[in-house]
Amino acid sequence: MRPTLDSSRSGGRPRDDSRDGAIRRATLQLLAEVGYDGVTMDRVATRAKAGKATIYRRWPSKVALVMDAITTITEQSVPIPDTGSFRMDMLAFISSFRDAIGDDRGRIIAELVSEMPRNSELREALRNGLLAQRKTASDVIVHRGIVRGEISAEVDHTVLMELGPALVLQRVLLSGEVVDAAFMERIVDDLIVPYAVHGLADQPTR
CATH class of the missing domain: 1.10.10.60 (Homeodomain-like)
Incomplete structure (x- = not known):
């Protein structure tokens, strides 16, 4: 509020x-x-x-x-996708996230995150505002996927929805490598969907 x-x-x-x-x-x-x-x-x-x-x-x-x-621009920039497919919802979600942090907003978010350890009031506000808002969106996507029978009901929601944004943040804010459609498809197809279906415990070991 x-x-x-x-x-x-x-x-x-x-x-x-x-x-x-x-x-x-x-x-x-x-x-x-x-x-x-x-x-x-x-x-x-x-x-x-x-x-x-x-x-x-x-x-x-x-x-x-x-x-x-910050909440105002996030509400405008990261809508909850509803494509009828968990895979496509995740691609849309990650693409929107990439777009939302790809300009001045990315620098702003990086600045706020760097300030969090020193400012407990800001840290709490971020957790209750921006991060809670993203969690709400991700919970909707995961719930729809479970209801449609596309993903396991036992999957860890938090880990599942942190995979994509974490990798996008790494490239946009740190390494500077390209975050294109092919990269986001690899995130979804190679990491997110397999984990959503099987979980980490069932993944083959090397």
Whole structure:
């Protein structure tokens, strides 16, 4: 739930949703340019051409503002696919994830993740916001696959849904190697689907 001003409150100033968008955009721009530590309410207010009091009426802290801005772009960029096939849902899910972190958003997420060990408030907000949102989407995909009889009901949901994003993050944020359609198909066909069907214990050993 986003902490915003209740415009129905008696005596409150009517809420201007257009200002919310400008403030979120300014926050994201600053995250990409100067990192989490460089984002301040003063800088956001200046970039968004908004009063600092206006920002604090909607978001009580920098963490609340940053997480709201991040959640907004995630909601817009990573829909839950429903293709009728677990394999195709996973390809669509990983492709959307790749697209979501392939520009400034990737740098922003990397900055937030690097800040997590030093900032318990941000760490908790990320877990309850961005990561919880991704888990909700992944649980839907896995449940549909189980109902259709495509994958095992005993599969570890968390491991299953971490495989693809972890490998994509490795390439996008660290190694810089290409994350193309062929790579994502290999992730799904060689790792995710076999694990979803059989689990790690049944995989052949070398």
